[in-house]
Amino acid sequence: MKLAIIGASPGQYYLCRKAREMGVETLCFAWEKGAVCRDLVDKFYPISITEEDEILRICRQERIDGVVSNASDKTSELVAFIAEEMHLHGTRRSVIRATRDKTFTREISQHIEGLTPIRYYDYEGGTPGFFPCVIKPVPGAGKRGVSFVDSEKEFREAIRYAEAEPHRAILVEEYIRGREVSVETISYEGQHHVIQITDKETTGAPHFLELAHHQPSTVPPEIHDTICRVIPRLLSAVGFENGAAHTELKIDGKNIYLIEINARGGGDEISNRLVELSTGYDYVRGMIEVALGIFKAPATEGKRYSGVYYLCEQTAGRIPFFKSATGKPWLVEMTMDFDTPTLSSATKNRERNGFMVYQSDHKIEEGD
Structure with a gap:
C-alpha cells in the first residue's frame, strides 16, 4: 500500500x-x-x-x-x-476548517447534552460584556494569542496580543475555573473511540501555557464516563469522520465545558508517545490504518501511567528534578541541555526549552 x-x-x-x-x-x-x-x-x-x-x-x-x-x-x-x-478515508476540508473556528464549535457545544454552555461573543470593538473572560483568536492553537482578562486595561492589552496573530477574528468567552483535560480519540467512518483522557498542568492566567501532561486522568469515574459519552456526540455534531482528534475540556465539579476541538492528534508528545505508553494502543499505527481504510476497533491493555514535563523559566524549579531523572527506570526520554541553562519566559507552547517523558506504574512527580 x-x-x-x-x-x-x-x-x-x-x-x-x-x-x-x-x-x-x-x-x-x-x-x-x-x-x-x-x-x-x-x-x-x-x-x-x-x-x-x-x-x-x-x-x-x-x-x-x-x-x-x-x-x-x-x-x-x-x-x-x-x-x-x-x-x-479522511474528514471533509470544510469540517476541518469549521473545527478551527472556535465560534462555530462553541455554538455547536451549546446543544450537546452533557456539556455546560459558556457565555461568549465575537469581538467587534468596544468593552467586554462580562468579567472575568478569556480572549483568544477564533482560529489558532498552542495557546497562541490567548489571555485571561479581569479589567478593562487587561482587556485592551489582550485584544492587542490576540490581534498580533495571523488571524484577526477574536472570541471573548466566559472564564471557567476548574481543571483542564484533553480527550484523545480516533474515528473511522463516523464511529468515534475515546482512547485516553489527559490531565493538563498549565500556568493558568494570563496565557495558560502548558507545563505538563499526565495519563490517565484522575477525574472521578462519573465524569470519565460522561466524557466518553459526550465526545462522540460532539464529533458527530461537527461532522468529523476519520482520523485522530484532540478535544480540550474544563471540568468544574460536575460541569463539563468545551474549550476547543483539534482535528488532529494532540501535540506535546501526547499522540506520538503518551497514549501508547499509557494504554498499550498503538495510536500512530491507528492513524495510518484509518488513512489506508484498514482500521480495526482499538483495544487497550491494563492501566499504566505516562506523562511529559516541560522546562521554561516558569518551571525553573524543576531543574533538579530533571537532573535526578537520569538513569531512573521510568525515564523514556529527556531533551534538555543543562550546559546552557538560560530558560525562556514562555507565553506560547512552542517557546518552551526542553521536556522529559516518563512511563511507570504510577504518576511520576518530583521526588520520585
Whole structure:
C-alpha cells in the first residue's frame, strides 16, 4: 500500500517511522529545510504544503491509498483536501476548517447534552460584556494569542496580543475555573473511540501555557464516563469522520465545558508517545490504518501511567528534578541541555526549552 505523509517536521516523525515498520510505501511532501523525516520515507518531495494542486497531481500520479499527518493544524487541512479529492478515508476540508473556528464549535457545544454552555461573543470593538473572560483568536492553537482578562486595561492589552496573530477574528468567552483535560480519540467512518483522557498542568492566567501532561486522568469515574459519552456526540455534531482528534475540556465539579476541538492528534508528545505508553494502543499505527481504510476497533491493555514535563523559566524549579531523572527506570526520554541553562519566559507552547517523558506504574512527580 502507498501512503502520502504531509509535512516532515518532528510532529510527523513517528508517522514516518511507523509506516516503515508496517512495510507501507511512503511519499512525503514538505520544505527541505528542517525535514527531519526525509530519510524515513521512500520518496521525498521538497514542495511547500501550500502547493496544493501540485501535491494532489503527484498523489494521483502515484495512486496513493491514503494520506495522513499528525499534531499539526497546518497540514491537517491539506490532508483533508487530498483525501476528499481522491475519495480516500479522511474528514471533509470544510469540517476541518469549521473545527478551527472556535465560534462555530462553541455554538455547536451549546446543544450537546452533557456539556455546560459558556457565555461568549465575537469581538467587534468596544468593552467586554462580562468579567472575568478569556480572549483568544477564533482560529489558532498552542495557546497562541490567548489571555485571561479581569479589567478593562487587561482587556485592551489582550485584544492587542490576540490581534498580533495571523488571524484577526477574536472570541471573548466566559472564564471557567476548574481543571483542564484533553480527550484523545480516533474515528473511522463516523464511529468515534475515546482512547485516553489527559490531565493538563498549565500556568493558568494570563496565557495558560502548558507545563505538563499526565495519563490517565484522575477525574472521578462519573465524569470519565460522561466524557466518553459526550465526545462522540460532539464529533458527530461537527461532522468529523476519520482520523485522530484532540478535544480540550474544563471540568468544574460536575460541569463539563468545551474549550476547543483539534482535528488532529494532540501535540506535546501526547499522540506520538503518551497514549501508547499509557494504554498499550498503538495510536500512530491507528492513524495510518484509518488513512489506508484498514482500521480495526482499538483495544487497550491494563492501566499504566505516562506523562511529559516541560522546562521554561516558569518551571525553573524543576531543574533538579530533571537532573535526578537520569538513569531512573521510568525515564523514556529527556531533551534538555543543562550546559546552557538560560530558560525562556514562555507565553506560547512552542517557546518552551526542553521536556522529559516518563512511563511507570504510577504518576511520576518530583521526588520520585
